[in-house]
Structure formats: C-alpha cells, structure tokens
Amino acid sequence: MSAPHQYIALVTSLPHLGELFTRKEVPISEFRLRQRLSMLEADHRKFLRELVEITAWAGVAKYDQDLEVVRRAKQVIDDLKEYPDLQHLVGTRMETRTLIAALRRRRDGQEAAGDIALWGYGRWCAQVKANWSDPAFGLGHFMPWIAEAHRLMQAGDHIAMERLTLTQVFRQLDHYGALHEFDFEAVAIYVLRWVIVERWSRYDETDARNRLEALVAAALEGSNATEAQVQTDFLSTTSPPLEGASS
Numbered sequence: 001m002s003a004p005h006q007y008i009a010l011v012t013s014l015p016h017l018g019e020l021f022t023r024k025e026v027p028i029s030e031f032r033l034r035q036r037l038s039m040l041e042a043d044h045r046k047f048l049r050e051l052v053e054i055t056a057w058a059g060v061a062k063y064d065q066d067l068e069v070v071r072r073a074k075q076v077i078d079d080l081k082e083y084p085d086l087q088h089l090v091g092t093r094m095e096t097r098t099l100i101a102a103l104r105r106r107r108d109g110q111e112a113a114g115d116i117a118l119w120g121y122g123r124w125c126a127q128v129k130a131n132w133s134d135p136a137f138g139l140g141h142f143m144p145w146i147a148e149a150h151r152l153m154q155a156g157d158h159i160a161m162e163r164l165t166l167t168q169v170f171r172q173l174d175h176y177g178a179l180h181e182f183d184f185e186a187v188a189i190y191v192l193r194w195v196i197v198e199r200w201s202r203y204d205e206t207d208a209r210n211r212l213e214a215l216v217a218a219a220l221e222g223s224n225a226t227e228a229q230v231q232t233d234f235l236s237t238t239s240p241p242l243e244g245a246s247s
Contacts, residue, residue: 003041008182010039014190017197020170021163026198033194037187044184050076051086051188055093056195066101066119070094073121085176085185089192092172095122099146100165102128102137107153166196 013036015027028036040048053059054076060069073094080086098120102113113120113129120128124139131138136146145168152161173193180186 004182006039007184007187010036011182011186011190014187017190017193020166020197021200023197024201026194026201028194030198033191037191040184040187044187047080047083047086047184048188048191050079051090052191052195054090055192069097070119070121083185085179086188089172089176089189091122093169095124096165096168096172098122099124099128099137099139099143100149102132103146103149103153106132166200170196 014033017023017027037045037048054069054073060072063069063072073090077087077090080090101119102116105113105119111132113132116125116129124137127139128137134140135150136143140147145164149161149164152164170193173189173196177186177189177193180189
C-alpha cells in the first residue's frame with residue numbers, strides 16, 4: 001500500500017475524539033491506538049515518539065532540570081525540519097510551558113525571573129522577565145488566559161487550572177489540525193489530542209468520591225486538617241501537572 005493511501009486508511013480508522021471535557025472514556029484504547037499506529041512509516045513512528053515525549057508530562061518528567069527539557073525540545077524541533085507545522089506546534093507548546101513555569105515560580109516566592117534562559121523558551125522570555133510583577137507578564141491584552149491562570153494558581157484551584165491549561169493546548173492542536181487531513185501531521189496531532197483526552201478521563205467519579213470520603217473522615221475524626229490541605233493531598237494522587245516536572 002502506498003504511503004498516501006496508507007495514511008488515508010489510518011486516519012479514517014481513528015474514531016472522533018469529541019470536544020475536550022465531554023467524554024468520561026476515550027473512544028479508543030491505548031492498545032488499539034498503538035495497533036493502528038503500526039501503519040506509520042518507521043521514521044514517522046520515531047518522530048511521533050519524540051513529539052509525545054516532549055509535549056506530555058510523562059515524557060518530560062524524566063528530566064531533572066528545565067534546561068534539559070528546553071534542549072530536548074530544540075532537538076525535536078530540528079528533527080522535524082520537514083514538518084514546519086509540527087515544529088511550530090512544539091514551539092508554541094514550549095512557550096505555554098514557560099508561561100506556566102513562570103506563574104509557578106512567582107507563586108512560590110521567586111521575586112524575579114532570574115536567568116530565564118536556564119528554564120524558559122521562546123518569544124515571551126524577555127517580556128516575562130521585564131514584567132515579572134504583572135499578573136499576566138504584560139501579555140494579558142492578547143493572552144487573557146494568563147491572568148486567569150494567575151488567579152487560579154493563587155487560589156490553589158488546581159483542577160480549574162488544569163482545565164484552563166488543557167483548553168489552551170487543545171486550541172493550539174485545533175489550529176494546526178485544521179491544516180491537515182490525511183498525512184503524518186494529521187496523525188501526530190490526533191495522537192497529541194488523544195493524550196489530553198485520556199489524561200482528563202482519569203479525573204473520574206472515583207476520584208471525586210475519594211476526595212469526599214477523605215473530607216468526611218477528617219471531619220468525623222475532629223482533624224485540624226482544612227479542606228484545602230485535604231484537597232492538596234488528594235490532588236497529589238492524581239496525574240501531575242501537564243506542563244513539566246519542575247515548573
């Protein structure tokens with residue numbers, strides 16, 4: 001089967017993922033998805049592994065330093081030189097990661113950006129450094145989600161923060177996904193969407209029930225633990241933040 005027909009068959013075999021936050025279960029299991037992806041050319045399988053590694057939390061979690069993540073992202077972007085839209089997608093994702101990292105660093109008491117080249121990536125590094133005290137780093141006029149992320153982070157609303165971050169990433173994928181239909185890029189963007197849908201599906205009713213039971217138990221035992229403390233404990237048992245291990 002020639003590559004064009006092969007990729008048409010692959011794309012049409014992938015079920016629609018639906019809108020973000022609308023499904024309790026992913027429409028295709030990881031096992032089935034891996035089976036379908038065996039139709040990819042060998043080079044494309046390699047590129048896809050790199051894409052998932054540098055854009056998913058589980059991939060970057062193995063790096064101890066943000067600088068290592070930045071270096072790896074640059075390597076992946078270089079490897080994708082034949083696929084400019086995927087290069088832009090990785091770059092945009094890394095810029096989002098940098099903004100989230102800046103918000104976390106500021107929340108944790110860092111008074112200035114410091115040497116942002118050691119942990120940041122992309123177009124907004126100088127802007128972030130120059131406007132460190134501004135809630136949205138001076139970018140709120142065209143990226144209003146940053147100010148909202150600042151508010152949620154300060155409030156400790158981790159799940160709302162997760163929803164906001166995943167929404168931004170999904171919008172990035174939608175933008176580039178609209179440019180491709182039956183090619184490698186279309187498959188890669190589908191997989192990156194699948195990773196996010198699968199991630200959110202793990203915030204299920206069992207998690208909510210466990211949190212409620214923990215709160216009730218704390219109240220019955222006369223514990224001094226506040227709801228916020230119990231919530232923090234609960235969240236530590238769910239999947240870690242999307243945008244990097246140390247950000």
